[in-house]
Structure formats: C-alpha cells, structure tokens
Amino acid sequence: MPARVHAIAVVRAGERASIQLLQTLDAVRAQSTRPDAVTVVVLGDGSHVRAAAGLGDIVEGVIEARSTTTYAEAVALADPRVPDGASVWLLAQDTEPRSDALQLLTGALERSPSAAIAAPKLVREDDDREIQSLGVSMTRFGRSVELAAGELDQGQHDSVEDALGADVRGMLIRGAAPKVLRPDVGLGGADEGLDLGVRARLGGARVVLVPSARVGVRPDGPAALPRRRVSRAWMTRRAQLHRRLTYAPAAAVPLHWLSLLPLALWRSITHLIGKRPGEVAPEWGAALAAMVGFGPVVRSRAGIRKFRRASWASIAPLRVSHDQLRQRLDDGHGSEHGAVSELRFFGGGAWAVLAALVVSIAVFVPMLAWPAIGGGQLLPLRETLTALWADAAWGQRDLGLDVLGPADPFTAVLAVLGSLWPGSPSYALVLLWLTALPLAVLGGWFAATRVTDRSGLRILGGVLWALAPTFLTALVEGRPAAVILHLLLPWVFHSAAVAHRSWGAAGAASLLIAAALACAPSLGPAFLLLWVLALVLVLISGRLRAAARVFWLLIPAAALFAPLIIWQLRHGDPWALLADPATVRILDQVTADPAGRGVVASGFPSADRAGWEWFAGGEVAVWIPLLLAPVALLALASALSPRWRAGFALLLTSMTGIVTALLSVGVVVSFVQGAGTALWPGSALSLAWLGAVGAALVTLDTVVALAPLRIGAALVAAVGVAVCALPGLLAVNTGNAEVRNASTSTLPALVVAQAATEPDRATLVLTPDSDGALGVRVIWGASETLGAQTTMLSTATTPRGTDVAHEAVDLLSARDFEAAEALAARGISFVLLVQTPDENDRARNMHDDAVIAIDERSGFVKAGETAHGVLWSVGVPIADRTEPGHTSQTIGRIVGVVQLIVVFAALLLAIPTRASRRAARSRPRVVGRAADEPIVLPRRAEARPGVTPVDAHADAQVGEKDANAQAGEKAARADEKVSEADEKDAEADAKDAEARAEDADAEGTR
Known part of the structure; x- marks a missing residue:
C-alpha cells in the first residue's frame, strides 16, 4: 500500500455545493x-x-480560486500541498465513494506494479445499479469514447481491467508517478482522465480499472461535463483539438494547425447532416481557441517529451476501431417499432397516383405536342441553366433599363424547376402541367399520412387535394406560382407537423416553407401567425430543443426575402412585399364587394366558380358551392372528435386561409397597363383547403366508427368535389382555358437570331392601350421570360431605373431628334409595336399613326409584320449594356453568399441519414393522436363473416400499429431522448468523411 494518500476535493461555491461537499x-x-x-x-x-460544520481535522486546508477555474487548474493549485511520495485521490463535490473504494483502489495499485493510475466504476449517486462511466478510449483520430456508460450494471464489465483511460473522478494516481501525471490544464475541462491514461502509457505505465470500487457521482459537479449540449460540445471538441496538437509529431503540428479552419468547415457540414446544428458554433469556437492556444500546447508537449518511454504503438491496441464504434453506438433503436411508421404506399397510394396520371393525360392531351406553354401568367423560361440561375441572384433585371436590385425569391423556385429539364427549361412548365394532377394526389396522400392510418382515407385526401377548385382554376388560368404553391403545401404540412421532433423534418420544412412563400408572399402573415402559435405552444411545454427546431422554420425564408424586404422598405412601399410574383395579367378577378367576397368564402378564387359559369350558366353556378358542403361539415365536426387538438389546429389553419383570402381581394399592389390588380385569393384558399381536408379526415378517422358510414361519408364528399371539378378538367379540351400552345420566345425570330450572338441587346416594346395610353417595356435578350419578372417593376408607382417613356413618346411624335442614336445609346437594337386582338378604334388609330411615325424616322430599318407585331431594327451602332458598379457587384456577392449558406445549411439538415430514418420509424406517423383514442385491430376478411376483402383492407391499415402501440406511445413521451440517442449514429457515419480530411493525424496517434 502507498505510504500516504492525499485527496483533492474540488467544489463550486454556494450553499448547495457545500452540502454536497459535506456528504463527500x-x-x-x-x-x-x-x-x-x-x-x-x-x-x-x-x-x-x-x-460549514463538519469539515473536521481530515481537511488540511481550503483554497479559493476563481469561479471560472477548471477542474485541472484546481488540482494544480492543490498539488503543492501534496506531500512527496503520496498518492493523489481526485474527488469533487459530485463524488461519493463507497466505503471500500479507496481500499480497493490502493490494493489494485499494489497488485499491479506497472499501473500508475487506478480508476473506479462510477455509478449513479442514488443507484449503484446504473453505470455512469467505466473506462474511456479514443478513436484513431482522437475522439473520446466511453467504454461503458448509461448501462444497467449486471457485472458484464467486471472482468475488464485494462483500458486506455477513465473518467478523472475518483482516480487514484500512484505517489511514485511523476508530476506530469496530473490533469492537463490545457484541456479546458474535458478528457482529463483519457489524457492521463495516454500519458501513463507513453511513460511505460498503464491505467487499471477496478470495477469493484464504486464511486457515486452526480451530473452537476465541477469535474463533470456540462449538461447544456452547446457547452459540452465546445469543451469536448476543444479538448480533442488540444490533444491532437499535443500528441502529433513536431513536423505534423503546423499541418494540423493549418487544417483547423478547413476541418471546422467540413465538420460543420457533417454536424448539419447529422442533425446537430447546435454543435456548429462550438466547432468554430474550439478551432479558433486551438489556433491561439500555443502556450498550453507547448507545455503539454514538453511534459510528454520528458516523461515518454514507450512508442505510440503501445496505445494502438487499446483504441476503438471504426467498426467497434459503429457496433457500440448501433443499439438497434427504432427497428423494433418499424411497423409504427409503415407507409404502405403501394397498398393504394401508388394506384391513386397512377390513376391521376391517366386522368391528367386525358384532360391535358393537347399539351403533349406543345413545345412550350403560354397564356395567362405563363411565359417561357431562359434557354440555359446559367441564365436561369443568374435571374435568381441580385443584379440587373432583364426588364427595364438599369433596373438593379434583388430578385424575387420565386425566380429561385423557377430555377430549380427549369433545372429538372436542362435541355429545354421552358418545357419543364409543360411537364409541370401534365404531371400536376398526379403530383397533387401524391402530395395530398403523404399529407394525409399525418392524419390517418387508413389507406382509404389517405387516398381520399390525395383525391380531394388534387381536385381542389383553386388548383384547377390555377391550371386553367395559367398561374404557375399558384400551381407550384398548391403542390408544395401538402409537403409543408407533412414535414412541419413533425418539425418539433427532429432537425431533419425542420430542415425540410424550412426549405418548403421558403419555396411556398416565394410562390405566394401574401401568405406571409398567415404563416407567421401559425409559426408564432406553434412556437409558443412548444415553449409552454418546456421543450427547448423542439422550440429551436420550430424557430428555424422561417429562417431560410427570411434569408431569401431579406434583400427584397430591405429594398422595398427603402423605397417606402412595404405593402409591395405581398405582391404575387410572375407576370401580372388582368384575368378573371373576384371583386372586393360583398358578392365577390361571398364567392371567395365559398371556396372559389374566380368569379366563374371554377368554370361553372361557362359550363352550365350563372343560375346553376350559384348552387355549386353546395357540392363542397360535405367537406366543410366533416371538417367542423373534427372539433368534437377524440383528436380535437388536431382538429382545432387544422380548423385554425383553414380559418387563417379564408381570412387571408377575403382580405387579399381588396389589396391592390401590382399594376399592368395602367390598371391595378388585386392579390389573387386562390393562394390563401389553397391553405384553407389544406386545413379543411385535413380536419375532414380527422372526423372520418375518429368520429365515424362504423365502416359503412365512414365509406358513405367519404364517397359523398369525394363525389361532390369531383362534380365541382368537372368544368376545370374539361376546359383545355373544350377551348375554355387561358393556357395555350406557345413558342419558346415572345419576340420575333429576328430578335431571337441576334440574341444568339449578342445577348446584351434590348428590344423596346410599345403597346397602344384602349384608353389612349402607351405601354412601354424594355426586354433584354431573346424573349421576355418568367424569371425576368420582378415585383420591383410590377409594384412600382414611380419609374425604376432609367425611364425611356419620354423617348418612346417622342419617337411617335413630330419632335425632331436623333431617335435611333438615343435608343442605341441605351443598348436598344429593336423596336416592336404590338397590336392586341381586342383593340378598340382609339388604340387601332394610335397603332397606325405609330407605324407611320417610325417609318419616317431615320436610322430605323423596318423588318416587317411579324406574328408579334411590327418590328424595326435600329440601324446605328448599338452601345454595350451598362455594367453594375463595383459596389453593386460586391453587395450582390455578399447577398448571394449569405443566402447560399442558409439554404445549404437547411439542405444539409433535410438530408436523411440512417439515424434520422430510424428515429422517424420509432414515432407514430399520425400527429396528435389522443392517448385514449381507440385503435382498430387488424382482422382477416375470412375471419369476419359478411366482410369483403376490400372492407378488410380498409380496416387493416392501422392494425400493424397496435402491436407496438405501447412502445410507440413511450417513444412519443421520450421525444428528446430518442432523437439524441439516435443522432450519435450519424456522428459515427460522419467520421468516415472526417478521416479523409485528417490523414495527417494518423502518424501522430500511432
């Protein structure tokens, strides 16, 4: 036995800590x-x-230190009071050794002359059956790994004696060991025991585990890692980087130092993929701290160099391999409850999507031969992906002269859509229309999986979503933003409903919300209201990590809209932020009077009630809203269902959408041809329809218990909506749709040909209006495109950029000036005079006078009549387009980088990993299920007389889930613990990638 044992107990200041110290x-x-x-x-x-009374004569002295002192620094302060040759027992206020702990530790050192350190088994202070820590090792790249922690003690580790290191609490360090075997102050409060074990091995000694010696520990002591995840991540990563710089060969230290920031960037990406965004900031903080922490590294390296007797090869057998790490972290969680989250998509959903595709081809069959789609708000897209994505960035707009500023976020959505068909981006719009119905069924079906387990009701949800009046109206009228929004909303619901559960769902929902708001900025207030309510509810429940996930939902949208918000606020027009994106056209608008708002309140965004005005006449159309009554009644009944919380949430969503739609019809922020156009209410009605359909499914799933009644109610609702959708489905084939066949350019072929070699040339487009006004537009390139549209121009009440209205008017007047030179100086090489089919005599006379006036001007070469109007080319040298200034280019780069970082972070969070998929499978897919809600047990058709196989299939969807109902409910109550445990597996997967970035460390850890 060592001659003397001197204990060092570290305690935080405070009355509670003093009580704990007395217990120790x-x-x-x-x-x-x-x-x-x-x-x-x-x-x-x-x-x-x-x-404190009770210190007694066993305490030989009390030392005071700063409150920020780490455990290692505290031990260093007490070390001079340790007599020479005395063994050191490391304790703290959170340690309570059992009565024979020191005797067993000292005995282990006596029996093992090669051991320099003896470490006990750490157990819970109030329960010896739970192991807190027994042995610590590390991977090849220095990551510390607990060999046994959080396990029920059944003696499974009592035979283990040799380990690379251990938790520093309760360690007994042999008195004959040199002073270098003390906790390293450079570690910053983590991995002290592991580092002591590495030093002991390098000195030719070892750490011996004594499982029979038990020390109870609490989680709040000065030697324990912080409970807060951010602080814990900072301390462990800081300690790992310090050890890396300390252990590496001298020649490799500069390489490690240079790799700290690139490695922090790479690990930040892996943290986001692994759904650990809270560890990104600690990663960078630890890297910066390691870069400036030269002194502790130098002292630690000097101590190891003096003490070292063995090679790094002596450590290799005790390190944890990658396979061992994966096996240790892979506890199989989630696989035992896989039935809870089975989709059963091919049990009915796939057939519904296939049927919708057949219907779509039938109702849109003329589109199969269209090279591009036009009409309504539709325009071609840019011809190349480079130009397509350039439209989504800050810079010059391709409409107007010197119009410089942020792009509408909707252009980014168009860029993504066009990239799906890179050979001809404009054809992606044709494919969107052709696949709109099956995509809507698919989205509605997946959204329904958050509401019900019954396959029949899921199919009903998909059908009702695809046949929504607002969706068919958007397809018929050619509203691309509204169509894309309707396809996105069910996915927004599908991911946002479980965003509080995991970062993967929160990341996906944040991107989908950003895209949805880009398509319909008028939904911003509605989304903000729902977001605030969700955030408040989560905060009230006390789940801070869930609140952080919910808070993230609007961050990408805020980043995308921030430049436009700042621009509009600087120009004094905040209401313009609500403007609908894409082309502004005067279509069938609902008026803001009581009659018009009544049409909107009944669920129809247009005055013709989804085409029933032309299909059956006004007298019949008035009664068409009654066809939607079954859905509305079922939705209202959800407030009385066993799942009333979900019902109220969906009804609130529906009411928010209806109120937004009623307000939208009275808000005029966009202008075209001198006339104002109100916000389209259909976007808000899509949100309202989402809530109504979801609430109706809740009622059918929980209130209607008898299968015949449930099937009958579902059929009544489905038939009513299908009949209501009939005119919209027939509109294209009967010629009553705004959408039409179009070319890939809105300008004459001569302009297109020149743009192929000189893209930075503009066309001045003049349009005589029926009220005697002259519409003036400047279009750059080969065509006016959908991505070139900007709310900066459509909402402008004053000229944006350089105003060419005076030159255009003077061009048609008798004023004598060098018109061709004036236009050429602006980069304008063509003049196009458009003649619209519905011109009145006044506009027609203005058109004829304009042709005569331009023909008489020198410098203009008439190209003749075209399908787009009368075209002249400017016959003088054309000046190059003015490039943005250096300041504007710098602003554009900064804006683009910040937006890319935020979107990239959300995308990394949204990427599913094995751990996130397992965590999702461990939770019920249906959200808001009541604890006492009855679950239908699965039964075979042959076991129930009088029941058909179809009925049996309709009842069996939720049967699989009942077998694991208790386990699923337990997982639901342990939400945070489930996700935190499973995310460890993603971290193990990310080490493969990190290994490639840290090859230099291999030599240092050998």
Whole structure:
C-alpha cells in the first residue's frame, strides 16, 4: 500500500455545493482505508465552505480560486500541498465513494506494479445499479469514447481491467508517478482522465480499472461535463483539438494547425447532416481557441517529451476501431417499432397516383405536342441553366433599363424547376402541367399520412387535394406560382407537423416553407401567425430543443426575402412585399364587394366558380358551392372528435386561409397597363383547403366508427368535389382555358437570331392601350421570360431605373431628334409595336399613326409584320449594356453568399441519414393522436363473416400499429431522448468523411 494518500476535493461555491461537499467528506471518513488528508479547492467565494460544520481535522486546508477555474487548474493549485511520495485521490463535490473504494483502489495499485493510475466504476449517486462511466478510449483520430456508460450494471464489465483511460473522478494516481501525471490544464475541462491514461502509457505505465470500487457521482459537479449540449460540445471538441496538437509529431503540428479552419468547415457540414446544428458554433469556437492556444500546447508537449518511454504503438491496441464504434453506438433503436411508421404506399397510394396520371393525360392531351406553354401568367423560361440561375441572384433585371436590385425569391423556385429539364427549361412548365394532377394526389396522400392510418382515407385526401377548385382554376388560368404553391403545401404540412421532433423534418420544412412563400408572399402573415402559435405552444411545454427546431422554420425564408424586404422598405412601399410574383395579367378577378367576397368564402378564387359559369350558366353556378358542403361539415365536426387538438389546429389553419383570402381581394399592389390588380385569393384558399381536408379526415378517422358510414361519408364528399371539378378538367379540351400552345420566345425570330450572338441587346416594346395610353417595356435578350419578372417593376408607382417613356413618346411624335442614336445609346437594337386582338378604334388609330411615325424616322430599318407585331431594327451602332458598379457587384456577392449558406445549411439538415430514418420509424406517423383514442385491430376478411376483402383492407391499415402501440406511445413521451440517442449514429457515419480530411493525424496517434 502507498505510504500516504492525499485527496483533492474540488467544489463550486454556494450553499448547495457545500452540502454536497459535506456528504463527500462523510463518505471519505467512512472509508475502510481513510486518506491521510484532504485539500478542498473552492471555485468562487469559499465562505460557505469555511463556515460549514463538519469539515473536521481530515481537511488540511481550503483554497479559493476563481469561479471560472477548471477542474485541472484546481488540482494544480492543490498539488503543492501534496506531500512527496503520496498518492493523489481526485474527488469533487459530485463524488461519493463507497466505503471500500479507496481500499480497493490502493490494493489494485499494489497488485499491479506497472499501473500508475487506478480508476473506479462510477455509478449513479442514488443507484449503484446504473453505470455512469467505466473506462474511456479514443478513436484513431482522437475522439473520446466511453467504454461503458448509461448501462444497467449486471457485472458484464467486471472482468475488464485494462483500458486506455477513465473518467478523472475518483482516480487514484500512484505517489511514485511523476508530476506530469496530473490533469492537463490545457484541456479546458474535458478528457482529463483519457489524457492521463495516454500519458501513463507513453511513460511505460498503464491505467487499471477496478470495477469493484464504486464511486457515486452526480451530473452537476465541477469535474463533470456540462449538461447544456452547446457547452459540452465546445469543451469536448476543444479538448480533442488540444490533444491532437499535443500528441502529433513536431513536423505534423503546423499541418494540423493549418487544417483547423478547413476541418471546422467540413465538420460543420457533417454536424448539419447529422442533425446537430447546435454543435456548429462550438466547432468554430474550439478551432479558433486551438489556433491561439500555443502556450498550453507547448507545455503539454514538453511534459510528454520528458516523461515518454514507450512508442505510440503501445496505445494502438487499446483504441476503438471504426467498426467497434459503429457496433457500440448501433443499439438497434427504432427497428423494433418499424411497423409504427409503415407507409404502405403501394397498398393504394401508388394506384391513386397512377390513376391521376391517366386522368391528367386525358384532360391535358393537347399539351403533349406543345413545345412550350403560354397564356395567362405563363411565359417561357431562359434557354440555359446559367441564365436561369443568374435571374435568381441580385443584379440587373432583364426588364427595364438599369433596373438593379434583388430578385424575387420565386425566380429561385423557377430555377430549380427549369433545372429538372436542362435541355429545354421552358418545357419543364409543360411537364409541370401534365404531371400536376398526379403530383397533387401524391402530395395530398403523404399529407394525409399525418392524419390517418387508413389507406382509404389517405387516398381520399390525395383525391380531394388534387381536385381542389383553386388548383384547377390555377391550371386553367395559367398561374404557375399558384400551381407550384398548391403542390408544395401538402409537403409543408407533412414535414412541419413533425418539425418539433427532429432537425431533419425542420430542415425540410424550412426549405418548403421558403419555396411556398416565394410562390405566394401574401401568405406571409398567415404563416407567421401559425409559426408564432406553434412556437409558443412548444415553449409552454418546456421543450427547448423542439422550440429551436420550430424557430428555424422561417429562417431560410427570411434569408431569401431579406434583400427584397430591405429594398422595398427603402423605397417606402412595404405593402409591395405581398405582391404575387410572375407576370401580372388582368384575368378573371373576384371583386372586393360583398358578392365577390361571398364567392371567395365559398371556396372559389374566380368569379366563374371554377368554370361553372361557362359550363352550365350563372343560375346553376350559384348552387355549386353546395357540392363542397360535405367537406366543410366533416371538417367542423373534427372539433368534437377524440383528436380535437388536431382538429382545432387544422380548423385554425383553414380559418387563417379564408381570412387571408377575403382580405387579399381588396389589396391592390401590382399594376399592368395602367390598371391595378388585386392579390389573387386562390393562394390563401389553397391553405384553407389544406386545413379543411385535413380536419375532414380527422372526423372520418375518429368520429365515424362504423365502416359503412365512414365509406358513405367519404364517397359523398369525394363525389361532390369531383362534380365541382368537372368544368376545370374539361376546359383545355373544350377551348375554355387561358393556357395555350406557345413558342419558346415572345419576340420575333429576328430578335431571337441576334440574341444568339449578342445577348446584351434590348428590344423596346410599345403597346397602344384602349384608353389612349402607351405601354412601354424594355426586354433584354431573346424573349421576355418568367424569371425576368420582378415585383420591383410590377409594384412600382414611380419609374425604376432609367425611364425611356419620354423617348418612346417622342419617337411617335413630330419632335425632331436623333431617335435611333438615343435608343442605341441605351443598348436598344429593336423596336416592336404590338397590336392586341381586342383593340378598340382609339388604340387601332394610335397603332397606325405609330407605324407611320417610325417609318419616317431615320436610322430605323423596318423588318416587317411579324406574328408579334411590327418590328424595326435600329440601324446605328448599338452601345454595350451598362455594367453594375463595383459596389453593386460586391453587395450582390455578399447577398448571394449569405443566402447560399442558409439554404445549404437547411439542405444539409433535410438530408436523411440512417439515424434520422430510424428515429422517424420509432414515432407514430399520425400527429396528435389522443392517448385514449381507440385503435382498430387488424382482422382477416375470412375471419369476419359478411366482410369483403376490400372492407378488410380498409380496416387493416392501422392494425400493424397496435402491436407496438405501447412502445410507440413511450417513444412519443421520450421525444428528446430518442432523437439524441439516435443522432450519435450519424456522428459515427460522419467520421468516415472526417478521416479523409485528417490523414495527417494518423502518424501522430500511432
């Protein structure tokens, strides 16, 4: 036995810590082999400790230190009071050794002359059956790994004696060991025990585990890692980088130092993929701290160099391999409850999507031969992906002269859509229309999986979503933003409903919300209201990590809209932020009077009630809203269902959409041809329809218990909506749709030909209006495109950029000036005079006078009549387009980089990993299920007389889930623990990628 044992107990200042210290000291006095003395180090004001009764003669002294002092620094302060040759027992306020712990530790050192350190088994202070820590090792690249932690103690590890390191709490360091075997102050409070074990191995000694020696520990002591995840991540990563720089060969240290920031960037990406965004900031903080922490590294390397007797090869057998790490972290969680989250998509959903595709081809069959789609708000897209994505960035707009500023976020959505068909991006719009119905069924079906387990009701949800009046109206009228929004909303619901559960769902939902708001900025207030309510509810429940996920939902949208918000606020027009994107056209608008708002309140965004005005006449159309009544009644009944919380949430969503639609019809922020156009209410009605359909499914799933009644109610609702959708489905084939066959350019072929070699040339487009006004537009390139549209121009009440209206008017007047030179100086090489089919005599006379006036001007060469109008080319040298200034280019780059970072982070969070998929499978897919809600048990058709196989299939969808209902409910109550445990597996997967970035470390850890 060592001649003396000197204990060092570290305690935080405070009355509670003093009480814990007294408990620790009582446990020390109760030891069968007592230490000779105890030195207490108080972190902060030591008055409570000094005044505490019961310190006794065993405490030889009390040392006060700063409250920010780490455990290693505290031990260093007490070390001079340790007599020469005395063994050091490391304790803290959170340690309570059992009565024979010190005797067993000292005995282990006596039996093992090669051991320099003996480490006990750490157990819960109030329960010896749960192991807190027993042995610590590390991977090839320095990541610390607990060999046994959080396990039920059944003696499964009692035969283990050799380990690379252990938790520093309760360690007994042999008195004959040199002073270098003390906790390293450069570690910053983590991995002290592991580092001591590595140093002991390099000195030719070892760490011996003594499982029979038990020390109870609490999670709040000065030697324990912080409970907060961010602080824990900072400390462990800081310690790992310090050890890396300390252990590496001298020649590799500069390489490691240079790799700290690139490695932090790479690990930030892996953290986001692994759904650990909270560890990104600690990663960068630890890297920066390691870069400037030269002194601790130098001292640690010097200590190891003096003490080292063995090679790094002696450590290799005790390290944890990658396969061992994966096996250790892979506890199989989630696989036992896989039935809880089975989709059963091919049990009916796939057939519904296929049927919708057949219907779509039938109702849109003329589109199969269209090279591009036009009409309504539709325009071609840019011809190349480079130009397509350039439209989504800050810079010059391809409409107007010198119009410089942010792009509408909707252009980014168009860029993504066009990239799906890179050979001809405009054809992607044709494919969107052809696949709109099956995509809507698919989205509606997946959204329904958050509401019901019944396959029949899921199919009903998909059908009702695809046949929504607002969706068919958008398809018929050619509203691309509204069509894309309707396809996105069910996916927004599908991911946002479980965003509080995981970062993967939150990341996907945030991107989908950003895209949805880009298509319909008028939904911003509605989304903001729902977001605030969700955030408040999560905060009230006390789930801070869930609140952080919910808070993230609007961050990507805010990043995309921020430049436009700042621009519009600077120009004094905040209402313009609500403007609908894409082309502004005067279509069949609902008026803002009571009659018009009545049409909107009944669920129709247009005055013709989804085409029933032309299909059956006004007298019949008035009664068409009754066809939607079954859905509305079922939705209202959800408030009385067993799942009333979900019902109220969906009804609130529906009411928010209806109120937004009613307000939208009275908001005029966009202008075309001198006339104002109100916001389209159909976007808000899509949101309302989402809530109504979801609430109706809740009622059918929980209130209507009898299968015949449930099937009958579902059929009534489906038939009513299908009949209501009939005119919209027939509109294209009967010629009553705004959408039409179009070319890939809105300008004459001569302009297109020149744009192929000189893209930076503009066309001045003049349009005589029926009220005697002259519409003036400047279009750059080969065509006016959908991506070139900007709300900066459509909402402008004053000229944006350089105003060419005066030159255009003078061109048609008798004023004598060099018109061709004036236009050429602006980069304008063509003049196009458009003649619209519905011109009145006044507009027709203006058109004829304009042709005569331009023909008489010198410098203009008439190209003749075209399908787009009368075209002239400017016959003088054309000046190059003015490039943006350096400041504007710098602003554009900064804006683009910031937006890309935020979107890229959300995308990395949204990428599914094996851990996130397993965590999702461990939770019920249906959200908001009541605890006492009855679940239908699966039964075979042949076991139930009189029941058909179809009925049996309709009842069996939720049967699989009942077998695991209790486990699923338990997982639901342990949401945070489930996700936190499973995310460890993603971290293990990310180490493969990190290994490639840290090859230089291999030599240092050998």
